[in-house]
Amino acid sequence: MLFQLVSLSVVFIGGILAEYKNYDGFKILEVNFQNPRVKKYVQEIDKNLGFMPDFLGENWKQKQAHYFIDKDSVEKVRTNLDSHNITYQMRDVNPQIFKVRKRRDLNGAVTINDVNNRYLSYDEQMQFLNSIAQQYPDDVKLQKIGNSYEGRSLTAVRIGDDGSSKPIVWIDAGVHAREWISYNVALYLVYTIVSQPAYRDLLNSVQLVVVPNTNPDGYEYSRTNDRMWRKTRSRFTNGRCAGADANRNYPFFWGTQGVSHSQCSEIYCGSRPQSEPEVMALTNAITREETRIKGYIALHSYGQEILYPWGHTMRTYPSDVQDLITVGKAMAAAIRAVNNTDYNVVNSGDGLYPAAGASDDWAKSRGIKYSYTIELSPIDDYTGFSLPEDRINQVCREAFQAVQVLMIEVRSKFGLRQTTSSAASAAAQSSLLLKRMRTSVSRGFGRGK
Ligand SMILES: *[C@@H]1O[C@H](CO)[C@@H](O)[C@H](O)[C@H]1NC(C)=O
Ligand SMILES: *[C@@H]1O[C@H](CO)[C@@H](O)[C@H](O)[C@H]1NC(C)=O
Ligand SMILES: [Zn+2]
Numbered sequence: 001m002l003f004q005l006v007s008l009s010v011v012f013i014g015g016i017l018a019e020y021k022n023y024d025g026f027k028i029l030e031v032n033f034q035n036p037r038v039k040k041y042v043q044e045i046d047k048n049l050g051f052m053p054d055f056l057g058e059n060w061k062q063k064q065a066h067y068f069i070d071k072d073s074v075e076k077v078r079t080n081l082d083s084h085n086i087t088y089q090m091r092d093v094n095p096q097i098f099k100v101r102k103r104r105d106l107n108g109a110v111t112i113n114d115v116n117n118r119y120l121s122y123d124e125q126m127q128f129l130n131s132i133a134q135q136y137p138d139d140v141k142l143q144k145i146g147n148s149y150e151g152r153s154l155t156a157v158r159i160g161d162d163g164s165s166k167p168i169v170w171i172d173a174g175v176h177a178r179e180w181i182s183y184n185v186a187l188y189l190v191y192t193i194v195s196q197p198a199y200r201d202l203l204n205s206v207q208l209v210v211v212p213n214t215n216p217d218g219y220e221y222s223r224t225n226d227r228m229w230r231k232t233r234s235r236f237t238n239g240r241c242a243g244a245d246a247n248r249n250y251p252f253f254w255g256t257q258g259v260s261h262s263q264c265s266e267i268y269c270g271s272r273p274q275s276e277p278e279v280m281a282l283t284n285a286i287t288r289e290e291t292r293i294k295g296y297i298a299l300h301s302y303g304q305e306i307l308y309p310w311g312h313t314m315r316t317y318p319s320d321v322q323d324l325i326t327v328g329k330a331m332a333a334a335i336r337a338v339n340n341t342d343y344n345v346v347n348s349g350d351g352l353y354p355a356a357g358a359s360d361d362w363a364k365s366r367g368i369k370y371s372y373t374i375e376l377s378p379i380d381d382y383t384g385f386s387l388p389e390d391r392i393n394q395v396c397r398e399a400f401q402a403v404q405v406l407m408i409e410v411r412s413k414f415g416l417r418q419t420t421s422s423a424a425s426a427a428a429q430s431s432l433l434l435k436r437m438r439t440s441v442s443r444g445f446g447r448g449k
Contacts, residue, residue: 021226023098025071028381029053030089031081033352034063038086043352049073049080054228054266057303058352059379060344065352066381068093068228097386098227112195115187116393119180121223122152122216128187129157129212136194139203145211146281149234152216154281157190159210160203167414169295169407170286170368171210172359175246175278177218177229178385181376181395182299186212188396189403199404205415206407207292211285214278215246227386230266232276239263244270247298248355249279250362253312258355269357282359287366294410295370296363297403302384303375304343306331306402309364311348311373312356318364321347327370327409331402338398341377348373369413370406374399 033039042065046052053067069077074090081088110128114120120128133140141158148154160166173186190210193199213219217233231243241264248259251273255261259269274280286293308324310316318324328345335343348360364371377395378387387395 020098020224021228023093023228025074026093027069027071027074028056028091028093029067029069029077030064030091030381031067031086032062032064032088041084041086048084049077052260052265052267053077055352056381056384057301057375059381060303060305060346061342061379064381066384091382094382094384094386096388097384112188112191115184115191116396118389118392119184119223120187122213122220125183125187125213126153126155129155129190132157132190132194139194140190143285145285146277148215148217149232149277150217152220154211154214154216154278156285157210157212159190159193159208161207161209164416165292166205166207166416167294167410168207168209168289168292169297169403169410170293170363171208171297171299171403172214172282173210173212173299174219175214175298175359176300177215177222177231178227179299179301179376180219180222180385181301181387181392183213183219184392185299185376185396185399186210188393189400192396192400202404202407202411205411208403208407209293211282214282218243231268232278234270234276236263236271241268244268244276246270246276246279247300247359248357249274249276250283250357250359252362252365253356256356257313258353259357267355273357283362286363286368290366290368293363293366293368294414295406296360296368296372297406298359298363298373299376299399300373301376301387302378302381304341304377304379305375306343306345307348307360307373307375308345309348309361309371311354311358311361313354314349316349317347320369324370324372327406328372330409331372331374331405334401334405335398338401339394341394341398342379343374343402370409372406374402 031042033042041048053069056066056068058065109131110124129142133142139159141161143156143158144153145156146154171186173182193208215232218229218231221233222229231245233243235242245267248267248269254273255269260267262268270276274283306328308328309318325345332343332345335341360371360373
């Protein structure tokens with residue numbers, strides 16, 4: 001027994017502290033792509049450099065693309081940029097990002113206060129969901145939709161599922177492991193909509209399904225081994241590298257553009273469509289009730305963008321794209337009303353490069369009308385995937401407003417059993433929200449997915 005305890009603590013220290021991947025010497029490359037010549041260079045950066053650097057995100061306000069450059073490539077990248085007369089910045093990575101937080105003892109209940117103030121382990125996330133399900137047994141049902149590659153449970157939180165066929169808004173979070181804020185946002189949505197009586201009415205006519213952690217293996221790995229881990233943790237036969245990019249693994253134009261077929265790439269699309277058990281579970285669960293799902297949001301970070309399909313190729317839009325833009329702008333306006341944070345509404349494919357096999361494209365292809373990817377805060381690369389914990393709550397409150405707009409829109413378009421007056425007030429509320437939109441849509445670079 002004593003021996004077991006000792007060896008466990010060695011594993012703990014080994015996993016959490018000693019072997020957390022060292023990124024000394026790595027740099028963040030920032031390229032300002034306002035100039036068309038530079039934009040063209042950036043769009044072909046893989047050809048120019050001879051490899052595809054890890055794309056982190058973009059700052060659409062400053063028209064900057066951000067890449068993570070490994071220490072052995074820094075000189076080569078500098079030389080290449082210089083020879084193309086590209087101005088750029090090579091920044092040091094914020095060391096705070098790689099500071100390992102001490103795990104809190106799992107001795108107390110995980111509360112909304114924890115969700116608002118710190119990043120949680122997968123076990124803590126599940127503990128929080130279990131306590132919400134116990135506290136609100138009529139409103140919240142936890143549904144297991146499958147297992148991750150390493151056998152962790154994939155859980156859908158069904159809110160307001162009363163057995164009726166009312167329309168559904170479906171939210172996925174955290175398919176990219178390092179995008180930590182997305183998990184807290186999903187848990188916050190679950191808590192807020194069931195705990196606030198103000199949303200009762202909305203839940204009576206629209207069901208919300210939230211999958212707060214669509215990649216638990218990758219997430220735990222990003223907490224214990226490698227802060228920048230993005231992919232799943234699948235092991236492939238003869239594989240040199242683990243994991244696939246689950247957001248390139250959906251069965252719609254799979255493997256065509258903006259992906260890599262090499263296993264070690266950050267955007268490896270997997271060995272075939274749905275090769276990832278996480279993607280198989282999600283596509284099965286959604287397909288089972290796809291005729292009722294009218295809204296879909298995949299939560300990612302970072303970049304403050306609301307992206308709409310199609311993303312698998314450029315300058316190609318669904319026939320109802322104007323509806324997607326209108327509701328996207330209403331979501332952005334609702335976010336801005338919280339504390340003036342700007343989100344850009346932009347097409348997924350018109351960015352630096354299209355990316356096929358993403359979940360929002362697939363959801364749209366299944367007939368889910370309002371399908372989006374939201375890149376949450378921040379917009380800057382210095383904190384990037386490690387949004388400081390004291391900013392978690394604001395991002396949660398902003399995202400909640402966006403989800404509420406989508407639910408109201410779905411209610412007014414697809415709600416059942418409405419009395420004339422509630423239908424009229426839903427429609428009025430919806431058009432009020434749409435009137436609040438201010439920004440016009442700009443063609444930015446929508447590709448952080
Ligand atoms: C870079 O700029 C120099 C000096 O202005 C010029 O001679 C050279 O042709 C430029 N190279 C490219 C690739 O634009
Ligand atoms: C609103 O944003 C400002 C600056 O962008 C920030 O300093 C402030 O803390 C935010 N307020 C809240 C309530 O989050
Ligand atoms: Zn992402």
